[in-house]
Amino acid sequence: MAEVIDGKAVAADVIAKVTSASGVLAASKNVTPGLAVIIVGEDPASQVYVAAKSRTAKECGFNSLQHTLPADVSEAYLMDLIEVLNLDPAIHGILVQLPLPGHIDAGKVIQAIAPEKDVDGFHFVNVGKLGTGEVDTAFVPCTPAGSMLLIERVHGKDLSGLNAVVVGRSNIVGKPMANLLLAANATVTVAHSRTKNLPELCRGADILVAAVGRPEMIRGEWVKRGTTVIDVGINRVAAPEKGNGKNRLIGDVAYAEAADHAGAITPVPGGVGPMTIALLMANTLTSAYLASSLPRPQF
Numbered sequence: 001m002a003e004v005i006d007g008k009a010v011a012a013d014v015i016a017k018v019t020s021a022s023g024v025l026a027a028s029k030n031v032t033p034g035l036a037v038i039i040v041g042e043d044p045a046s047q048v049y050v051a052a053k054s055r056t057a058k059e060c061g062f063n064s065l066q067h068t069l070p071a072d073v074s075e076a077y078l079m080d081l082i083e084v085l086n087l088d089p090a091i092h093g094i095l096v097q098l099p100l101p102g103h104i105d106a107g108k109v110i111q112a113i114a115p116e117k118d119v120d121g122f123h124f125v126n127v128g129k130l131g132t133g134e135v136d137t138a139f140v141p142c143t144p145a146g147s148m149l150l151i152e153r154v155h156g157k158d159l160s161g162l163n164a165v166v167v168g169r170s171n172i173v174g175k176p177m178a179n180l181l182l183a184a185n186a187t188v189t190v191a192h193s194r195t196k197n198l199p200e201l202c203r204g205a206d207i208l209v210a211a212v213g214r215p216e217m218i219r220g221e222w223v224k225r226g227t228t229v230i231d232v233g234i235n236r237v238a239a240p241e242k243g244n245g246k247n248r249l250i251g252d253v254a255y256a257e258a259a260d261h262a263g264a265i266t267p268v269p270g271g272v273g274p275m276t277i278a279l280l281m282a283n284t285l286t287s288a289y290l291a292s293s294l295p296r297p298q299f
């Protein structure tokens, strides 16, 4: 049976380090990290995530400002707000919760954020740094950065000689994840919906990252004995056993089957999800350190 990788515990560890480093910044430079979170509309899952971000930011000793905008807000209004936040020296991190309503061009909005405040790591400057191996000077997207810390707990920092398969090629997870694994010397394959012989490909993985957004798509027999399985999927499905209208979260991996084969596996919930929030705090703190001419803290 696989070791269960406790994302909640590792996230708590990161948050404790961020809180302590935030105290050092306040004492030495009289600076409080400022995080601005923008949410557009009333998507229930986004509301849960944004509330968790604001709550955790406060726990870390940050100033947390939430901008809640109506679903029909204009793109121009959002762009103006980002410009104001870009110019505000008390704000070190700006985050626009995704997804955005269809009438807003998310790409354009993300590129309007100043790269040095882009704590989501989605701006072309940060994407380019990561893609060219400049990991130490980039803001790295929070979910893949958190997943790497979980992988590090199992394999250490150097993944030389290990085959990693990333299933999914999104800009938020799949592509940055592949770049991080490459930067750690893994041999990386990125698979997606058009990939042939996916089960066979997955069976070659020492590290298997599932980020497809399809509930339980990765089956137990796709997992080689001893593989480390990182499940990034968060899928809400009906749970009639819990009562009428209730639901539950499941990953992109069929957990019980995969746990029989894997060496280590992340659960859903309680695996990668909490790491996303923790790494957002780490990125915001890093931004505040850099703005105060201090070296990047390490996590």
Ligand SMILES: Nc1nc2c(c(=O)[nH]1)N[C@@H](CN(C=O)c1ccc(C(=O)N[C@@H](CCC(=O)O)C(=O)O)cc1)CN2
Residues within 6 Å of the ligand: 048, 049, 095, 096, 097, 098, 099, 120, 142, 143, 234, 249, 268, 269, 270, 271, 272, 273, 274, 275, 276, 277
């Ligand atoms: N601007 C961004 N938008 C979105 C991102 C992102 O990184 N930046 N990622 C996702 C959602 N997300 C953060 O925003 C996120 C998802 C899940 C969790 C989490 O802690 N999940 C828990 C379960 C929580 C629940 O009950 O729903 C877990 O897996 O244990 C945190 C953040 C899309 N948008």
